[in-house]
Amino acid sequence: MDFELTEDQKMIKEAAREFASERLAPKAQEFDEKEEIPRDLYKELAELGYMGMLMPEEYGGSGLDFISYILVMEEFARACAALQISLSVHNSLVCDAIFKFGTEEQKKKYLPKLTRGEFIGAYSLTEPQAGTDAGSIKTNAVLKGSNYLVNGTKTFVTNAGIADLFVLFVSTSPEAKSKGISCILIEKGLKGFKVGTKEKKMGIRGSDTREISFEDCLVPKENLIGEENKDFRIALELLDSGRIGVGAQAVGIAQSAMNEALKYSKERVQFGQPICNFQAIQFKLASMATQIEAARLLVHHAAWLKQNNIRCTKEASMAKLFASEAANYVVNEAVQIHGGYGYMKEYAVERYFRDARVTEIYEGTSEAQRMVISRDLLK
Amino acid sequence: MYLDKKYEDFRKEIREFAEKEIEPKAQEADEKAQFPYENIKKVAQLGLLGMVVPPEYSGTGIDTLKYAIAVEELSRVCGSTGITVAAHNSLAISPLYLFGSEEQKKKYIPPLAKGEKLGAFGLTEPDAGSDAGGTKTTAVLKGDSYVINGSKCFITNASVAETFVITAVTDKTKGTKGISSFVLEKGMKGFTVGKKENKMGIRGSDTATLHFEDLKVPRENLLGKEGEGFKQFLVTLDSGRISIGAMALGIAQGAFEKALKYAKETIQFEKPLIESQAIQFKLADMATQIEAARHLIYHAAFLEDRGQKYVKESAMAKLFASEIGRFVTYEAIQIFGEYGYSRRYPVERYLRDVKLCEIGEGTSEIQRLVIFRELIK
Numbered sequence: 080m081d082f083e084l085t086e087d088q089k090m091i092k093e094a095a096r097e098f099a100s101e102r103l104a105p106k107a108q109e110f111d112e113k114e115e116i117p118r119d120l121y122k123e124l125a126e127l128g129y130m131g132m133l134m135p136e137e138y139g140g141s142g143l144d145f146i147s148y149i150l151v152m153e154e155f156a157r158a159c160a161a162l163q164i165s166l167s168v169h170n171s172l173v174c175d176a177i178f179k180f181g182t183e184e185q186k187k188k189y190l191p192k193l194t195r196g197e198f199i200g201a202y203s204l205t206e207p208q209a210g211t212d213a214g215s216i217k218t219n220a221v222l223k224g225s226n227y228l229v230n231g232t233k234t235f236v237t238n239a240g241i242a243d244l245f246v247l248f249v250s251t252s253p254e255a256k257s258k259g260i261s262c263i264l265i266e267k268g269l270k271g272f273k274v275g276t277k278e279k280k281m282g283i284r285g286s287d288t289r290e291i292s293f294e295d296c297l298v299p300k301e302n303l304i305g306e307e308n309k310d311f312r313i314a315l316e317l318l319d320s321g322r323i324g325v326g327a328q329a330v331g332i333a334q335s336a337m338n339e340a341l342k343y344s345k346e347r348v349q350f351g352q353p354i355c356n357f358q359a360i361q362f363k364l365a366s367m368a369t370q371i372e373a374a375r376l377l378v379h380h381a382a383w384l385k386q387n388n389i390r391c392t393k394e395a396s397m398a399k400l401f402a403s404e405a406a407n408y409v410v411n412e413a414v415q416i417h418g419g420y421g422y423m424k425e426y427a428v429e430r431y432f433r434d435a436r437v438t439e440i441y442e443g444t445s446e447a448q449r450m451v452i453s454r455d456l457l458k
Numbered sequence: 459m460y461l462d463k464k465y466e467d468f469r470k471e472i473r474e475f476a477e478k479e480i481e482p483k484a485q486e487a488d489e490k491a492q493f494p495y496e497n498i499k500k501v502a503q504l505g506l507l508g509m510v511v512p513p514e515y516s517g518t519g520i521d522t523l524k525y526a527i528a529v530e531e532l533s534r535v536c537g538s539t540g541i542t543v544a545a546h547n548s549l550a551i552s553p554l555y556l557f558g559s560e561e562q563k564k565k566y567i568p569p570l571a572k573g574e575k576l577g578a579f580g581l582t583e584p585d586a587g588s589d590a591g592g593t594k595t596t597a598v599l600k601g602d603s604y605v606i607n608g609s610k611c612f613i614t615n616a617s618v619a620e621t622f623v624i625t626a627v628t629d630k631t632k633g634t635k636g637i638s639s640f641v642l643e644k645g646m647k648g649f650t651v652g653k654k655e656n657k658m659g660i661r662g663s664d665t666a667t668l669h670f671e672d673l674k675v676p677r678e679n680l681l682g683k684e685g686e687g688f689k690q691f692l693v694t695l696d697s698g699r700i701s702i703g704a705m706a707l708g709i710a711q712g713a714f715e716k717a718l719k720y721a722k723e724t725i726q727f728e729k730p731l732i733e734s735q736a737i738q739f740k741l742a743d744m745a746t747q748i749e750a751a752r753h754l755i756y757h758a759a760f761l762e763d764r765g766q767k768y769v770k771e772s773a774m775a776k777l778f779a780s781e782i783g784r785f786v787t788y789e790a791i792q793i794f795g796e797y798g799y800s801r802r803y804p805v806e807r808y809l810r811d812v813k814l815c816e817i818g819e820g821t822s823e824i825q826r827l828v829i830f831r832e833l834i835k
Contacts, residue, residue: 080459080460080461080462082756082757082760082761083764341833341834345834355834358827361826361827361830362823362826362830364829364830364833365777365825365826365827365829365830365833366826368770368774368829368833369754369774369777369778369829372754372771372774373750373751373753373754373774373778374750376750376753376754376757377749377750377753380459380460380753383460384460389460394749397745397746397749397750400742400746401746401747401749401750446739448742449738449739449742449743450735450738450742452742452745452746453732453738453739453741453742456718456732456738456741456742456745457722457732457738
């Protein structure tokens with residue numbers, strides 16, 4: 080484990096911070112209010128290499144190492160968590176699924192489009208009746224000649240309304256449950272594939288979340304990723320990086336909330352002095368900073384393990400669990416330090432508070448993380 | 459946490475030693491409030507009483523990360539041994555090494571590093587706890603000697619130590635810049651050690667008061683220059699915090715492992731306790747908090763080893779580790795149920811021991827002050 084970042088990693092972090100503070104932070108409130116992120120922004124992101132961060136250059140990617148990717152995610156989350164999660168799904172779930180498990184043909188066909196930002200990716204595992212119990216998905220795909228016939232419904236799909244390509248988990252052998260799950264690629268516009276209305280959410284409102292459904296939708300057989308009935312492992316493998324990404328998101332949101340609270344406490348005068356002179360406020364800030372520091376170290380360590388191909392399921396879960404809980408604690412205190420102003424939309428902490436909440440829920444709830452961690456302890 | 463092999467090998471060595479030699483004596487040290495002399499002798503043989511100084515002063519010269527691991531592993535089985543070693547290294551030897559003249563270093567450090575003598579640090583006074591700048595003990599220069607008057611309290615290793623670093627006011631008009639440090643030796647005329655404190659935890663560790671009555675100390679026993687005492691002890695405490703954090707971490711780790719083992723072995727409702735989700739989630743939380751604490755402590759140690767600034771980080775590490783130490787030991791007792799509350803199992807001792815870590819070497823409140831001061835800069 081090396082606590083020190085390399086020079087490259089420092090530069091990438093710095094560039095991401097600059098871009099995020101210039102281009103994302105000023106827009107974050109608007110994205111939140113309009114519940115939309117303009118497509119043009121994704122083109123700009125693609126030009127800067129942020130749509131293919133983990134992909135090698137031969138597919139148009141920028142070939143970042145995993146730690147660098149996580150650093151970018153934290154920086155983006157500091158500015159706009161909604162855009163960051165959209166990018167996280169596109170990069171670490173969609174591109175990576177195709178790159179790690181797809182055929183050469185699939186890679187050539189889809190990765191350049193994804194890295195150029197012509198295609199935005201979405202990833203769908205969760206179903207109305209299969210949340211934490213993801214192994215019990217019911218959406219099924221039955222092979223008919225050279226096509227799969229897909230039927231079922233997926234819910235809470237990030238990027239659903241703006242995505243061109245979906246990584247979809249289906250049951251190909253229902254009686255085998257989690258051992259009968261396969262992964263297929265579905266392009267937007269196929270007959271029988273319906274994208275539902277946009278979900279109205281508490282936070283990360285700029286990100287586009289919808290239900291998608293399939294009614295006798297025919298998907299070419301060659302769109303299968305990996306092997307039939309064996310690909311719950313894809314979901315499991317991608318979960319580690321997804322969780323580290325959400326951990327980085329939580330750290331980013333928390334850091335911004337803390338920074339805002341610190342700044343506000345220096346400016347806000349009560350009882351004739353800035354409120355940062357009061358120990359009650361000082362101690363809140365000290366505790367917030369300590370939680371963030373611990374969370375960042377856990378996330379960084381999990382990313383380091385991932386990058387070095389060392390199994391990190393427990394560490395990714397710990398990082399995600401700790402960072403998301405720390406973030407929720409921090410945003411709550413940040414609002415508290417702002418008092419009534421913190422409850423108003425003119426201060427960013429109001430949004431951070433709402434945005435942070437989801438980090439304890441998606442990519443596995445805190446309860447699911449504790450299941451993963453305790454399973455590891457039982458070994 | 460994933461560490462280089464050299465650190466894991468070191469941990470293994472200390473762990474084996476601690477389980478074999480230290481753990482069997484831990485309960486007795488606690489119950490009889492008896493200083494674990496035998497343990498300390500064995501610890502000395504392993505070089506653990508000279509961890510913060512190089513071989514030229516008879517030390518082992520290991521880095522801060524290894525030092526933290528050593529304190530962690532000793533505390534994992536016996537908090538009293540952990541604090542004794544931490545105080546001796548960080549509070550007695552460190553200031554001598556960092557601020558002493560070459561003569562002072564050669565004279566005082568080797569016997570301490572070899573474990574022939576134990577060291578103690580006298581800073582706290584009855585009316586100067588967190589407000590350590592409020593020191594009342596005075597040192598007045600008369601000819602070639604300082605005459606010291608006053609008293610110190612809650613001094614770890616007080617009645618077992620032979621070499622002491624203490625603070626006293628040499629110039630009342632200068633506030634904290636009028637505080638200086640001195641080296642004292644046991645048996646000096648006018649220097650007495652008071653009654654041993656009866657404590658909640660770390661009962662094997664020796665804690666007592668120091669009294670100075672017209673104690674004449676040769677001028678050459680001044681550590682550094684006059685007026686540098688306040689700055690010196692701040693530096694001493696910055697580094698010392700890492701070891702108290704490591705102590706809390708070790709106690710938490712020990713309690714956690716014992717609770718995990720118990721949960722696997724105990725049958726309730728016709729199945730092992732650990733198959734109940736309520737217990738699983740407790741253990742998952744304990745493990746996660748311990749992991750986070752370990753990162754904070756090792757990161758602070760890493761910064762110190764690199765010569766980078768680590769004031770905020772060591773305060774965070776100590777604050778976090780001691781608070782989760784209390785959480786983890788508390789939950790460990792809960793998992794053991796009534797057995798945990800009884801002295802049949804050591805987890806109740808772990809809770810009593812770890813409470814010290816939220817108080818000693820800067821309370822949690824002081825850590826938060828230190829952290830905030832760094833944030834607002």
